[in-house]
Amino acid sequence: xVRLKDLPTEELFTSGHRLCAGCGAxxxxxxxxxxxxxxxxxxxxxxxxxxxxxxxPYTSWKLSWVHVAFENAAAVASGIEAAYKAMxxxxxxxxxxxxxxxxxxxxxxxxxxxxxxxxxERGHDFLYICYDNEAYMNTGIQRSGATxxxxxxxxxxxxxxxxxKPEFKKDxxxxxxxxxxxxxxxxxxxxxxxxxxxxxxxxxxxxxAVIHVFSPCPLxxxxxxxxSIELARLAVQTRYWPVYExxxxxxxxxxxxxxxxxxxxxxxxxxxxxxxxxxxxxHEIDALQKWVDENWKRIAALCGEKV
Amino acid sequence: xxxVIGLTGDEAVAYAVKQCNVDVVAxxxxxxQTIMVEAFSEYVHxxxxxxxxxxxxxxxSAMSACVGASLTGxxxxxxxxSQGLALMHEILYIASGLRCPIVMGVANRALSAPINIHNDxxxxxxxxxxxxxxxxxxxxxxxxxxxxxxxxxxxxxxxLLPASVNLDGFILSxxxxxxxxxxxEEVSKFLPPRKPVITIDPTKPVTVGALCLPDYYxxxxxxQIQALKEAYKVIREVNKEYEVLTGRKYGLLETYAMEDxxxxxxxxxxxxxxxxxxxxxxxxxxKKVGVIKPWIYRPFPEEDLIKAVGDVKALAVLDRACSFxxxxxxxxxxxxxxxxxxxxxxxxxNCLYGLGGRDMTPNDLKSIFNEALExxxxxxxxxxxKVVGVRE
Numbered sequence: 001x002v003r004l005k006d007l008p009t010e011e012l013f014t015s016g017h018r019l020c021a022g023c024g025a026x027x028x029x030x031x032x033x034x035x036x037x038x039x040x041x042x043x044x045x046x047x048x049x050x051x052x053x054x055x056x057p058y059t060s061w062k063l064s065w066v067h068v069a070f071e072n073a074a075a076v077a078s079g080i081e082a083a084y085k086a087m088x089x090x091x092x093x094x095x096x097x098x099x100x101x102x103x104x105x106x107x108x109x110x111x112x113x114x115x116x117x118x119x120x121e122r123g124h125d126f127l128y129i130c131y132d133n134e135a136y137m138n139t140g141i142q143r144s145g146a147t148x149x150x151x152x153x154x155x156x157x158x159x160x161x162x163x164x165k166p167e168f169k170k171d172x173x174x175x176x177x178x179x180x181x182x183x184x185x186x187x188x189x190x191x192x193x194x195x196x197x198x199x200x201x202x203x204x205x206x207x208x209a210v211i212h213v214f215s216p217c218p219l220x221x222x223x224x225x226x227x228s229i230e231l232a233r234l235a236v237q238t239r240y241w242p243v244y245e246x247x248x249x250x251x252x253x254x255x256x257x258x259x260x261x262x263x264x265x266x267x268x269x270x271x272x273x274x275x276x277x278x279x280x281x282x283h284e285i286d287a288l289q290k291w292v293d294e295n296w297k298r299i300a301a302l303c304g305e306k307v
Numbered sequence: 308x309x310x311v312i313g314l315t316g317d318e319a320v321a322y323a324v325k326q327c328n329v330d331v332v333a334x335x336x337x338x339x340q341t342i343m344v345e346a347f348s349e350y351v352h353x354x355x356x357x358x359x360x361x362x363x364x365x366x367x368s369a370m371s372a373c374v375g376a377s378l379t380g381x382x383x384x385x386x387x388x389s390q391g392l393a394l395m396h397e398i399l400y401i402a403s404g405l406r407c408p409i410v411m412g413v414a415n416r417a418l419s420a421p422i423n424i425h426n427d428x429x430x431x432x433x434x435x436x437x438x439x440x441x442x443x444x445x446x447x448x449x450x451x452x453x454x455x456x457x458x459x460x461x462x463x464x465x466x467l468l469p470a471s472v473n474l475d476g477f478i479l480s481x482x483x484x485x486x487x488x489x490x491x492e493e494v495s496k497f498l499p500p501r502k503p504v505i506t507i508d509p510t511k512p513v514t515v516g517a518l519c520l521p522d523y524y525x526x527x528x529x530x531q532i533q534a535l536k537e538a539y540k541v542i543r544e545v546n547k548e549y550e551v552l553t554g555r556k557y558g559l560l561e562t563y564a565m566e567d568x569x570x571x572x573x574x575x576x577x578x579x580x581x582x583x584x585x586x587x588x589x590x591x592x593x594k595k596v597g598v599i600k601p602w603i604y605r606p607f608p609e610e611d612l613i614k615a616v617g618d619v620k621a622l623a624v625l626d627r628a629c630s631f632x633x634x635x636x637x638x639x640x641x642x643x644x645x646x647x648x649x650x651x652x653x654x655x656x657n658c659l660y661g662l663g664g665r666d667m668t669p670n671d672l673k674s675i676f677n678e679a680l681e682x683x684x685x686x687x688x689x690x691x692x693k694v695v696g697v698r699e
Binding site: 043050056059062069080084085090095114117121122 | 359381519
């Protein structure tokens with residue numbers, strides 16, 4: 001695991017961007033840049049991290065960075081990788097280029113899942129990072145396939161009849177692992193050394209790798225901006241966000257949580273779950289806790305851990 | 308020694324791409340374009356090209372991968388048709404907006420619904436405002452010749468825009484003709500490796516695809532307008548150079564028997580071939596008719612059209628795509644706009660024809676020519692938009 005003193009002091013994702021105070025995405029971008037090992041190109045899907053970091057004529061990126069559209073970061077990365085491969089073969093280019101595609105949960109779980117699946121199947125050498133703030137936060141908090149059960153968004157509001165999102169979260173890593181890729185992992189920015197180590201690992205893999213990282217969103221999850229990292233830690237310590245990796249099909253639990261905190265501690269920090277604490281909706285909290293328990297059991301079993 | 312080989316339109320495109328030293332092809336199969344990707348896959352798997360062929364999972368990803376590849380400075384090709392082009396629609400605008408000189412073969416096909424695999428121009432016309440250079444070929448030879456020229460035009464630093472080479476689905480894509488091909492070395496000399504202006508070279512950091520708000524967006528789009536204007540000049544230069552190499556003369560448009568014509572047909576693609584044959588027949592009976600065939604649809608060949616029209620008194624403009632609810636269909640709108648802008652007052656009528664692969668027969672064309680002659684004589688247009696060959 002990487003140590004603080006190993007990290008470069010150089011900032012390739014610089015301040016001055018327009019991300020909100022306490023935004024997880026900004027922290028994650030900065031951390032990601034600490035894991036680079038050589039010439040790198042970042043491909044960004046449309047989303048918060050994209051619109052807020054490159055408002056022309058300014059940019060926060062001190063490396064080559066490309067944005068094309070919302071649903072196609074993995075496809076654009078495929079084209080870039082193919083081009084350098086061809087140009088290297090023809091003697092027009094001599095360096096290895098690391099390619100990182102970055103998308104939010106909307107750009108990954110929903111509209112970009114096809115492009116991602118295609119790129120994983122074709123085996124391009126790139127790292128895909130999904131920063132998951134669990135809704136379409138950039139357009140003003142609409143539910144996505146990554147939004148957890150019960151969460152209130154503007155398209156799954158806390159109504160009198162339907163209290164938030166009825167459906168449960170999609171298993172992104174499960175989908176990616178099913179492609180037979182060499183490396184896939186989840187992470188939380190609260191465990192910075194785990195995350196940065198994983199980014200480096202993902203880059204070192206020859207072929208596609210995927211990292212799914214929890215990204216606190218003060219605006220959309222409605223939490224105190226000064227508590228983003230605390231929330232990201234609670235997500236792990238309540239077993240809501242299991243931190244694990246899958247290397248060549250072998251699962252490993254990176255952060256063990258022997259004495260999990262009750263899920264309500266994670267929920268009560270966030271306004272998006274506030275309505276669930278009304279007596280008539282308390283059963284939804286139970287449903288969410290049950291989902292967390294079962295998901296943990298499933299992942300722990302895959303990791304060969306005793307539950 | 309002139310080398311002539313039998314090629315379908317699709318094969319002619321693939322053969323040209325093979326000779327153009329393309330770095331990346333990202334494409335997805337769709338009828339009637341499929342032969343292009345099949346033929347090219349053969350070249351890849353037989354080691355005849357050094358191209359990276361990305362078999363993407365959709366046309367949307369095809370164009371996305373092409374944009375990514377093109378930004379590295381690579382030479383890039385893709386091909387599609389119909390629904391595939393429609394699926395790419397979003398990224399077509401990004402390819403031109405990010406100034407990626409991608410070349411794309413389009414085997415023109417009708418759009419659903421109802422689903423139909425045969426030829427019309429609804430696909431490309433549906434994306435005609437995407438900022439691409441748009442070329443229409445009449446036969447396999449032209450498809451071959453234009454692909455090679457398209458790379459040179461698109462990649463010119465004065466242009467830096469993507470270009471589509473359109474050929475009529477099945478009518479050209481699947482019909483074999485004798486095609487005069489160049490030697491590989493001749494193509495390499497005519498089209499040296501791409502010299503990109505700005506790339507995403509990771510050792511020279513650059514931000515591409517930034518968010519442009521109202522304070523900058525319009526200027527970026529204005530540069531595209533200027534680049535398409537520059538393209539007129541570049542196309543002419545490239546055509547001239549290609550003529551020296553091959554003896555085949557290209558331009559923004561082609562005219563047939565226009566010198567003393569009283570009435571003429573304006574149309575795109577393979578229909579022009581039939582129209583020329585019909586005009587030849589009619590001329591034997593003393594009927595003074597001619598044909599104007601724009602090779603380049605965007606940028607629209609305004610000056611050449613005015614010159615070609617000369618003293619003609621009536622034009623019949625043929626459209627193979629419908630602009631539903633518009634006063635005229637696309638090509639006719641452009642022709643009328645051009646005439647108006649240049650103070651040319653002559654009678655024009657529009658014929659919508661051939662949707663979903665409905666044949667345009669020599670007899671249909673004969674009656675259109677005759678009607679155009681009648682309009683020229685009387686100075687009166689009976690019907691401004693005719694629908695040809697449909698059961699009402």
